[in-house]
Amino acid sequence: MTTYLGDVAVLARKDLLLELRSRDTVPALLLFVVSALVVFRFALPADASDLAATGLLWIAVLFTGLLALTRAFVPEREQRTLDGLVLAPCDRSAIWLGKGVSVLVFLVLVEAIALPAFALFFAPVDGPTVAAFALADVGIATVGTLLAAMAAASRARELLLPLLFLPLAIPIVVGGVGASVADDPGRYLAFLGLYDLLFAILAWATFEYVVTE
Amino acid sequence: MLVVAGVALAFFWVPTTPPPEGFRQRIFYIHVPVALTAYACFGWAAWKALRLLWTRGERYDLESYTAVHIGVIFGVLTLVTGSIWARTSWGVWWTWSERQLVLFLILFLFYSAYFMVRYSVDPGPRRANMSAVYALFGVVLIPVSVLAIRLAENLIHPVVFTRDVDENLTASQLATFVVCLLGTLALAVALYLNELTGKRLDRRLRELREAIAA
Numbered sequence: 001m002t003t004y005l006g007d008v009a010v011l012a013r014k015d016l017l018l019e020l021r022s023r024d025t026v027p028a029l030l031l032f033v034v035s036a037l038v039v040f041r042f043a044l045p046a047d048a049s050d051l052a053a054t055g056l057l058w059i060a061v062l063f064t065g066l067l068a069l070t071r072a073f074v075p076e077r078e079q080r081t082l083d084g085l086v087l088a089p090c091d092r093s094a095i096w097l098g099k100g101v102s103v104l105v106f107l108v109l110v111e112a113i114a115l116p117a118f119a120l121f122f123a124p125v126d127g128p129t130v131a132a133f134a135l136a137d138v139g140i141a142t143v144g145t146l147l148a149a150m151a152a153a154s155r156a157r158e159l160l161l162p163l164l165f166l167p168l169a170i171p172i173v174v175g176g177v178g179a180s181v182a183d184d185p186g187r188y189l190a191f192l193g194l195y196d197l198l199f200a201i202l203a204w205a206t207f208e209y210v211v212t213e
Numbered sequence: 214m215l216v217v218a219g220v221a222l223a224f225f226w227v228p229t230t231p232p233p234e235g236f237r238q239r240i241f242y243i244h245v246p247v248a249l250t251a252y253a254c255f256g257w258a259a260w261k262a263l264r265l266l267w268t269r270g271e272r273y274d275l276e277s278y279t280a281v282h283i284g285v286i287f288g289v290l291t292l293v294t295g296s297i298w299a300r301t302s303w304g305v306w307w308t309w310s311e312r313q314l315v316l317f318l319i320l321f322l323f324y325s326a327y328f329m330v331r332y333s334v335d336p337g338p339r340r341a342n343m344s345a346v347y348a349l350f351g352v353v354l355i356p357v358s359v360l361a362i363r364l365a366e367n368l369i370h371p372v373v374f375t376r377d378v379d380e381n382l383t384a385s386q387l388a389t390f391v392v393c394l395l396g397t398l399a400l401a402v403a404l405y406l407n408e409l410t411g412k413r414l415d416r417r418l419r420e421l422r423e424a425i426a427a
Contacts, residue, residue: 154333163326163329178364194357198353
């Protein structure tokens, strides 16, 4: 168990260190999410409610997540790291978990900027919304990492990932937007938690088959 | 195929309600069995996918693929009949408050991406594994989406349409429904076996051609 967690930590650290040295993903994501919010400001009619803006915030974060996931397996593919990782004497699901953790860190960094920016431009952000984003991040990272590994192995690559990811992300949007705007956010948060749990188990159990023959 | 003819007979035999309700009643006998059959296909695909990952039996890949294929066909039929139902019941071709329809739209998008995966990965064990994993995700997505749609409905549209047809089925209606369900299931099985044979032949042919070329 400890060796498993150790493997995960090493793999996640590798990705974060790579990002820290090259700095080519997180700044781009931050810029993207802020530009998206600005674009949405002009897409909304002048008398649109804050509720509509909240929905658009979720879309902005979802697409930023998609962007992060598209980048997630690029170094693996370009430098053929994945072959090495698969051959490494560790459980294959640790690769998924390590990658998922690094994606999660990127998403949290993005939201640390996106939520204050949203509060500045549109409307204040309340506690349930922050909780919903935290849960949604876990969902995006777990499901997305597995699908990104799939897409990286295909010929269509960047094109395939959104097609695979968006239908699976619909429940995340439902839960997230619900928790942000409804009077009783508890049910929506519970739903997001259930989603995370179910898909985390499934992705954890099946990742091995995606990266091996 | 005979069962399908039976379905058509049952279709004209049962009507009991006055005209405006009548059509709506009848489409129920098509729409709901078709939807259930689509679920059955997706479930079958996931079962075969699980068998593939479990036993590594190569034949399960084609079986799972065929089941998804047939499932998508029935899913599209569900969307079409559901749309007609919405038109006759509420006068619009599309309504976001009809759960079944929204669910099938999501599933349609999801399983269309399944074909994209298959077509953009080279044939081999890797593709078989990936398709199988995706099919398993689908079967988990179904209940999750049902829940999500239920939650979203409260959010967007607090008024829930009651489906009176479901509740008080008379004996003859129930009999017709069961016949229709068996009919569509039999049709799905027939299509599945047919398609499977076709795909197997196709692959055999390709293998032989490659053998000749080599």
